[in-house]
Amino acid sequence: MSDFPIEAGDEVVSTKYWHKLDDGRVQCDVCPRECKLHEGQRGLCFVRGRKNDEVVSTTYGRSSGFVIDPIEKKPLNHFLPGTSVFSFGTAGCNLSCKFCQNWDMSKSREMDTLADAASPEAIAQAAHANGCRSVAFTYNDPVIFMEYAVDVAKACRARDIRTVAVTAGYISPGAREEFFSHMDAANVDLKAFTDDFYHKICGGRLQPVLDTLKYLKHETDVWFELTTLLIPGENDSEREIDEMTRWVVENLGPDVPMHFTAFHPDWKMLDHPPTPQETLVKAREIALRNGVHYAFTGNVHDKAGQSTWCPKCKGLLIERDWYQLGEWHLDAEGHCAHCGEAVAGVFEEAPGHWGPRRQVVRMKK
Ligand code: SF4
Ligand SMILES: [Zn+2]
Secondary structure, three states: OEOOOOOOOOOOEEOOOEEEOOOOOEEEOOOOOOOEEOOOOEOOOOOEEEEOOEEEEOOOOEEOOEEEEEHHHOOOOOEOOOOEEEEEOOOOOOOOOOOOOOHHHHOOOOHHHOOEEOOHHHHHHHHHHOOOOEEEEOOOOHHHHHHHHHHHHHHHHOOOOEEEEEEOOOOOHHHHHHHHHOOOEEEEEOOOOOHHHHHHHHOOOOHHHHHHHHHHHHHOOOEEEEEEEEOOOOOOOHHHHHHHHHHHHHHHOOOOOEEEEEOOOOOOOOOOOOOOHHHHHHHHHHHHHOOOOOEEEEOOOOHHHHOEEOOOOOOEEEEEEOOEEEEEOEOOOOEEOOOOOEOOOEOOOOOOOOOOOOEEEOOOO
């Protein structure tokens, strides 16, 4: 629980995933943290808390800024490749990962970080005006600002703009169902494959994340890909990658793409070295050996490891170098142009041409 109380003047909106406990506290039911709150107290995520006997959100309509990114940066390699995605986040997070790469936002205790106020309609309009095919809720976990994310998603879908959640999947079943019903795609962090790692390094548990992944695969049409940031000595053993990738194939099937990305020392993990490229290459090899059809390395230059290859004929389908696309060998239906094999993903006749650019967008007040 956070020590910073909700002040009388703080702007808040009501939420619905919570219930009263017999001891007078109120429990937030959005995520497996299950924060039990006294009046005025904030939850661990800092942005939800109890005010006037209900759980409220304090970040509705407030963003940490807007950026247009390549969709490959989320990372999503099989969702409208080459297109641009209008990206934003808010503040706070419901995990406390020591290696967080966005800690300035996710650990923010300063609402001043939330520079840009924007209505859902204004965001959908801005995405449309900038030619973005999708809007991404990213930088911090949208689970904790789900009311805002859901309203933005509704405004986007009304304009045929898709929605992307970049999340750790640490969300409880009721909230999960509503949240993902408004998403077209997701990148879910599978941070490690041991409960010990989740417990010691992220302050969470592994099983709820696995439950979310099974839910996404078997109960929704959301296109999703997985990302694991490999941290030397913590979650990068061949045994752990072997167990993780076997689990993925057995429980989610071979078509969920997996990204193994490089760690750079950050936040509270300055004592760990960056991930050697060989570790990423090895992880990708293990995934492929265990039957994952699409496995990628990330945060390094590695054309072979970042391109999409046909799982059947092994031909090159989409050439990639970091966020830059090259050759394209899918037909109009998203099949391999060499052998006709259907390729899992959301593809159109041709790739987008956004390239690796990053463009900051200022919203008009
Ligand atoms: S979203 Fe999770 S961390 Fe935030 S208040 Fe609710 S239960 Fe606690
Ligand atoms: Zn093929």
